[in-house]
Amino acid sequence: MLTWLKRIAITLLALLALLFVLLRQQGWQTVAAYTGGGFARPLPDASKVQAQNCHAQPLRVMSFNVMYGSAVIESLAATFRGGSTGKDELPWSVRLPEIRERIASYQPDLLGLQEMGEDDAIHAIVDAGQYSLVSYHLGGFQYGDSALLYKTARFEPLDAAQLWLGNSPELPMSLGFRRLSMIRYANWALLRDKSSGFTFLFVNSHFDNASVNKEPSATLFRERITQLAKAMPVIVTGDFNTTADTERYRRFSGTDVQPPLLQNAYTLAHSPTVEPALHPDKRIDHILAGGPCPFSAEQWLLDTRPLKNGKMMSDHDALFTILQVGEPATPATNPPQP
Template identity: 70%
Template sequence: MLLWFKRIIITLTLLLLALLAFLRFQGWQYIAAYSGGGFARSLPDAASIAKNQSCDTPPIQVLSYNVMYGSAFIEAMAARFRNGETGKGELPWSVRLPEIRERIASFSPDLLGLQEMDADSDVAAIVPLGQYTLVSYHLGNFQYGDSALLFKTERFEPLDAGQLWLGNTPDLPMSLGYRPLSMIRYVNWVLLREKASGFTFMFVNTHFDNAAANKEPSATLFRQRIASLTTKGLPVIVTGDFNTTANTERYRRFTGTDLQPPLLENAYVLAHSPPVDAVLHPDHRIDHILAGGPCKVEAEQWSIDPRPLKSGLPMSDHDPVFARLRFIDNPVSQ
């Protein structure tokens, strides 16, 4: 009997060690990669795109919005196991989504970066996919839209798209972050060409983790892989929940504002916006719209919409950030 018990303990210990090794050495990510998800796509060759690039474009309306638990699945699990509570006391997704849909439509964005989405059907509940093209991560039937992005199909055509994973192995899908067993986070990107003008640029959306152990290396990776594309001749527009205010060293790092010119600039700065309520200023917000590249970039408008639901209850724990951007040929770079 004692020998049998020892064998069980040894077997369980070996299984536990195997599981820890599986997680430690990104076993899940390799399975995701080789079972159809693939490794991260190479980022576009910015130098070749920059040749004969014209920067003169009509205004591009950009919206970034963390909708807070935009998932029918999470709502169903919360209803089953937690009496409907998802952690912050907010109203269920199904109750909030009609007004979220109206709020997004009121901005009529050409480019839309969403955070905390889940399946494609959740996105379709708030954005008409007949008018927009959706880019998010798919692995077979599994869909993960935490950094889902959309663009107006009539105006833009996609040339390439992919994800960069915020973890120690950024080219492996479904990375669990830099700290063990963190949330899965990624940078979502699409290379777009404006159909009318041929203007080609990168649209990027992301959601940094809220743990400093993940945010710090994510900021460095973002600068190296994404923000640096602007130095290679590629115009870039970025939306995201960076869990980082604009008055921090981390923000200065991933935007490259330590350089002249900066790698990316906040749309608030580009708009030369007058002082706003301190609570709404980028120095006190963690959601940002950024832009940069070889073109001169102007923001004709920048705003944050703090309005709650019609009932007065929160629509989300974040507010939509909106900007109307224009790219103009820069005489200095010609």
């Protein structure tokens, strides 16, 4: 009897040790990649994006971290926070209708969402008949933390994939730079405007809030994505957990060189007058654009309105801009408010 118990105990310990190694060394992600999931597609080769007509109709661009963007995410968050998702937030099901209404009011051509989950949750706030979705799928598993959407009628997709923000950028679902940390990625799509032929890279991302992860994420983003703006138009949305007055921001955006690789839409809109608390130097959500085609912005704003009952819609404000490709837009000293 004792012999059998020892064998069972040894087997259990061996299984636990194997599980620990698999988790720590990202074994299950590697197995999934080799057995059908595949490794991440490489980013577009900018040299193959030929010189083009740098003109297109204005691009309405929006970025919004919706906070716990599905019932599944909200339930998980509550589990790890003693049954509450936060201090004073209303459930996702209560906030969802007004979030959908708020996004629709801007009619964005390009939309970057953060803290989203499964496809159904995304399509609950953005019409699947109007927008095409880029998100990560592995079989039936869906991970839409940095969901990227574009108007189907306007854009032709040429390529799309994810860059994983960790030590193994090509390994899908790769953990962050600190072992067993949150999985983050930069979602990208190479799009062509159907009417003008204007071709550009649209990127949406959500950096981790821990410095041990977001510092190297900024470096990786600069090396892999921002550098592409030297040869092709790039538009970026995201929650970078980084204010615009930091070295990390200058690094990932490429504003530490002249001319800047990417510029904040706030700057492209001729730095409209805003309250100090709304200035990019105090905010962590950004829209950026750059490349060989000149960009300007007709409008830049943060929508700080709460829900109709006065409660917060999210712990982030929706960020919106109208980008102009080609000749600079007329300066908007007092851009229209929502």
